Amino acid sequence: MVNIRSLDPSASPLDYYGAELRRLREGAGLNQVQLGAIVFCTASLVGQIETAKKVPTREFSERIDAALMTGGFFTRLVGLVLRSQLPSWFQEYAEMEAKAAYISTYQCQLVYGLLQTPEYARAVLSIDYTDRLDEMLAGRLERQRILQRDHPPVLWVVLDEAVLYREVGGREVMRAQLAHLLSFASEPWVQLQMLPFKVGEHAGVVGTFTLLRFDKDPDLFYSESYDSGHMTANPQVIRERSVGYSRLQAAALSVEESTELIARVMEERYGHGAVA
Structure with missing residues (x-):
């Protein structure tokens, strides 16, 4: 039976997407079965998206735009929908991250979200979001699209050496993740440095943090705890953390050594001949 649950388009980006999909589908004189056949999916999936029970993918949105001749409307809207799946306390940071011209981050536990493979990200997110894992993963992967722009932000990442040894998702997932990090060596806008164990105490012992710089707006400092994020444009904080980050860069291995x-x-610990 077709689900005709009413939606409040103003309730969320997902509800708005569903309501517009239904309105435009009906305006085109198509039922869910017919539209599903055109975009190579089931009528059930169309219905679930129209009733905000399932989050649409970017591929689905592109096919819908082609089928309904909506001029890229759903392809543009899906980005907002996917970002809305991120934790509410993180959404403000994600919005600012997407606008930044220069991102500097120190990560002491995990690979930075923009550089995670889908399998690595899924393993990380599965710890706390088992009931919304697919949605959370889609939101994280959507964040990464900023690196695919014609003019991406400059991204400078300092990773603690511990990140390489913390086995997230198993050996195969880790091997693929480290290979993914190596793939950025040819990207001029991405610089990656490793902070080795031998450094001892350093300017990042207080934990992970990120600095965002913009073309016209004030710089921002961001850090987070277990279930909340803290973002500030306080000039003194920016000054102190910027100096701290420079000290981390100086203490870390060079890009080539990293x-x-x-x-x-990758080979010694996660290679196919490595000892478990």
């Missing part, structure tokens, strides 16, 4: 370390750990 690449060598990642490749070595």
Whole structure:
């Protein structure tokens, strides 16, 4: 039976997407079965998206735009829908991250979200979001699209060496993740440095943090705890953390040495001949 649950389009981006999909589908004189056949999916999936029970993918949105001749409307809207699936306390940061011209981050536990493979991200997110894992993963992968722009932000990442040894998702997932990090060596806008164990105490011992710089707006400092994020444009905080980040960069291995370390750990710890 076709689900005709009423939606309040103003309730959320997902509800708005569903309501517009139904309105435009009906305006085209198509039922859910017919539209599903055109975009190569089931009528059930169309119905679930129209009733905001399932989050649409970017591929689905592109096919809908082609089928209904909506001029890219759903392809543009899906980005907002996917970002809305991120934790509410994180959404403000994600919006600012997408606008930044320069991102500097130190990560002491995990690979930075913009550089995670889908399998690695799924393993990380599965810890706390088992009931919404697909939606959360889609939101994280949507964040990464900023690196695919014609003019992406400059991204400078300092990773603690511990990140390479913390086995997230199993050996195969880790091997693929480290290979993914190595793939950025040829990207001029992405610079990756490893902070080795031998450094000892350092300017990042307080934990992970990120600095965002913009073309016209004030810089922002961001850090987070277990279930909340803290963002500030306080000039003194920006000054102190910027100096701290420069000290981290100076203490870390060079970009070339970092690449060598990642490749070595990938083979020695996660290579097919490595001892478990």
